[in-house]
Amino acid sequence: MKTPFPSESEDIAVHESWFAGYAERQYALCEGDAGPMRLKEQHTRAVLGYARRMAQEEGFAPHIVRACLLAALYHDVARFAQYLRYGTFRDRDSRNHGLWGAAILKREGRLAQEDATVRRLVLTAVALHNRYALPAALPDDMACVAWTVRDADKLDILRVMDEHLSGPRPYCPTVVLGLPDTADKVSGKVLEDALQGRVASYTDLRSVNDFRVLLGTWLDDMHFACSRRLFAESPHAERLLLGLPQEGPYAAVRACLLRRLASVRQQSARPDGGA
Ligand SMILES: [Fe+2]
Incomplete structure (x- = not known):
């Protein structure tokens, strides 16, 4: 069944509950300290909050709003597997977690019920969210979703860094x-x-x-x-x-x-x- 919009474009409750269950399953696989993975889940929720606020305030079209919310929710989905397999969040020492995240979403069929346009926008934004710069020739709708996730991501990184740098050395x-x-x-x-x-x-x-x-x-x-x-x-x-x-x-x-x-x-x- 295709997800209708605009009226339900902002309802991603099904995705949020899958994400919570997925995170729990990943924690269960962790033999060491799952704390860093839990911080990523917390970060994800904060990024989703920022993306929701931006999408609403900027008055994006409903399908863009939906893509922004889903891309924010899923942007770091690969962080769990990355930590479990490599014990690090450094892409340089492991794998590109943006591209890996898009692959996980496909493998898990997470976007199969979504409109094809929304699916493409989400996969692109997840894959590109951690690039130093976005490709110059990105279509406007893709750039809009990718920028939203990148801005929201940075806004919460401010919190993460401030909390850490305000703490003990x-x-x-x-x-x-x-x-x-x-x-x-x-x-x-x-x-x-x-x-x-x-x-x-x-x-x-x-x-x-x-x-x-x-x-x-x-x-x-x-x-x-x-x-x-x-x-x-x-x-x-x-x-x-x-x-x-x-x-x-x-x-x-x-x-x-x-x-x-x-x-x-x-x-x-x-x-x-x-x-
Ligand atoms: Fe990320």
Whole structure:
């Protein structure tokens, strides 16, 4: 039976309960600490929440809304198998979890009941959600769903990182990508990107402070007014930047990124949304 829309486009309860059952089955297979997998389930629910908010606020067409919700729910479905098989979430040391996730969805027949257009949009967004950049020639509807998942993913990564970096040291190497937490390692490229309003790259990071800056530059990588506003309003974004040293090489970039957050917040608070 095909899923009718628009009236039921936002009802993905069947998928959510399958996902919860799938996660439970994966936990049962884990002989060690299943904690990291549980964090991924929690992350998934937060990303779904952000995607739902964005899709509704941006007024997407019903089939796009449905694809956004399903892609958000399933974007990290491969994380469970990845952790069970390889004990890591690093794609470089295991497998590309975006492509793997799309393969799992096909194998499990998760989208068989969906409209063909929705199915294609979801599989593409899941497969591409973790790419550094999206292919330039992506059709508009595919780009819209992929951007929604990527923005929602980043919004919750702010929470994950803030919660971790606000906690006790030493930081978990997995979370901080093995970067040293020292004041003397500074990436000039990351600082320059941030000051120029460019999105910094993971490959240029040299320290945890650089990582804080990179997360701050994601404000300029938000693709919708809604996600941009949610980013600027995020207490996590602000706290991550406030954690940068107020003196020395990070001082200017700290002030600049905090100013940008405040400016977007002010624009969003205006009745015309800053238009
Ligand atoms: Fe992911």
